[in-house]
Amino acid sequence: xxxxxxxxxxxxxxxxxxxxxxxxxxxxxxxxxxxxxxxxxxxxxxxxxxxxxxxxxxxxxxxxxxxxxxxxxxxxxxxxxxxxxxxxxxxxxxxxxxxxxxxxxxxxxxxxxxxxxxxxxxxxxxxxxxxxxxxxxxxxxxxxxxxxxxxxxxxxxxxxxxxxxxxxxxxxxxxxxxxxxxxxxxxxxxxxxxxxxxxxxxxxxxxxxxxxxxxxxxxxxxxxxxxxxxxxxxxxxxxxxxxxxxxxxxxxxxxxxxxxxxxxxxxxxxxxxxxxxxxxxxxxxxxxxxxxxxxxxxxxxxxxxxxxxxxxxxxxxxxxxxxxxxxxxxxxxxxxxxxxxxxxxxxxxxxxxxxxxxxxxx
Numbered sequence: 001x002x003x004x005x006x007x008x009x010x011x012x013x014x015x016x017x018x019x020x021x022x023x024x025x026x027x028x029x030x031x032x033x034x035x036x037x038x039x040x041x042x043x044x045x046x047x048x049x050x051x052x053x054x055x056x057x058x059x060x061x062x063x064x065x066x067x068x069x070x071x072x073x074x075x076x077x078x079x080x081x082x083x084x085x086x087x088x089x090x091x092x093x094x095x096x097x098x099x100x101x102x103x104x105x106x107x108x109x110x111x112x113x114x115x116x117x118x119x120x121x122x123x124x125x126x127x128x129x130x131x132x133x134x135x136x137x138x139x140x141x142x143x144x145x146x147x148x149x150x151x152x153x154x155x156x157x158x159x160x161x162x163x164x165x166x167x168x169x170x171x172x173x174x175x176x177x178x179x180x181x182x183x184x185x186x187x188x189x190x191x192x193x194x195x196x197x198x199x200x201x202x203x204x205x206x207x208x209x210x211x212x213x214x215x216x217x218x219x220x221x222x223x224x225x226x227x228x229x230x231x232x233x234x235x236x237x238x239x240x241x242x243x244x245x246x247x248x249x250x251x252x253x254x255x256x257x258x259x260x261x262x263x264x265x266x267x268x269x270x271x272x273x274x275x276x277x278x279x280x281x282x283x284x285x286x287x288x289x290x291x292x293x294x295x296x297x298x299x300x301x302x303x304x305x306x307x308x309x310x311x312x313x314x315x316x317x318x319x320x321x322x323x324x325x326x327x328x329x330x331x332x333x334x335x336x337x338x339x340x341x342x343x344x345x346x347x348x349x350x351x352x353x354x355x356x357x358x359x360x361x362x
Contacts, residue, residue, distance in 0.1 A: 006082050008046040012073070014039045018065040020073075030104050036093065036111075039066045041073060043086065044103060050074060050086045051100055056093045056111045193222065201275055202226070202245060205266060213283055214262065218248075220277040225251055260312055282312070308337040316340065 009027045012020040020041065025033055034040070036055040039062040043050050050073060052066045070088045077083040091100045094111035101108065193201070198221055210216055219226040225248045233240050264278040308316060316336045320327050325343045327336060 008044065010043040010045075012041040012043075012069070014041070014062045014066055014069060016059070016062070018061070018069075020069050027104065031106055034093070034109065039063060041066060041070050043073065043077075045077065045083055045086060047103060048084055048086045049099075049103070050088045051091050051103075052088065053091045053100075054093060056109075198222075201266070205276055205278055206245065210280060211262075214280040215283050216278065217261065217281040218279040219245060220279070221275075259314055308340055 011023045011025055011030070011033070013023050014020055023033065023040075030042070034053065034055070036057040037059075038053075038055045039058045040053045041050065042053060050070050052070050054063055054066065067088070067090075074086055074088060078085050089097065089100065091097065093109045096106070096108050100106070201221060202219065205219060206216075216228070226245045227248050228243050229246050231242050231244060233242060258279070260282045262280045262282075264280060265274060266276040266278065267273070268275045308319075311319070313333050313336065316333065317327065319325075320336070320340060323343070325340065327339060331339075
């Protein structure tokens, strides 16, 4: 393709041998040159488009060759610095895209008849089709033999892509594939409970009374940790604080040990599972003075009452440290209480014995 000056509109016609031939026509007269037996390659460089127009009665050979010719023209245009890379668009007569019709101000062509077979049939496929036609013409002996005829050797040799007579040959047993079984989804709710069930369990736990001296800190339902969230709302001009239990998004890393807390475990007797775990925190007494004063008062109270059973392990260790009582490592609460009781019994009275006054008789 040799071009002496820039041209935005060019038309090429394909002959029976597959060679392209430049047509000297104007864009306004394009409609007059669209014949059913033709295949045209139309270039609109200003729109960056190469249209392959295929007539309804155009030979199959021309249709296949047109794509190769359009690609060759695309490469030739790119070599010339005046032109750009154009997109190739296939256009079938009677089913033209709106882009093609609007570009050349055309109306869709009315197609009354098309070629009977628009597919290029290879020789090996033609032989198989002839064999299948002979097989289809053979009359069936009876209805009971229908299933056996489906798996006859003649039908097993057919390719699944070849279309035969009025119905397609069924797949052979070797080609049949069982439908894949749907695998159960591994994605499930962490607790295995529905939202309604979790709500019922949560309400039942929150309605239960808490032991004296403790307050509810957290709930564990399945793998979800819940915490109390206080929300303030204005009702008739007054602020009302409401508490709602919501899942905790940012949980502590790895592991956490709880001190001065107790756990309440809720079971489902029918299912034999743990429904929930309730974490209770000991309520601290009001502090009236400094930390040191409060600590001294607390130790004094312990000394006076000596009710070791009501004390926590932390308080018992503090008491032992204050009274200089050695405790072995990894000792349990019951063992600490026994050591403190024995130490209290063996502790001498607080009065210091006066020295003996010498007698003159001595």
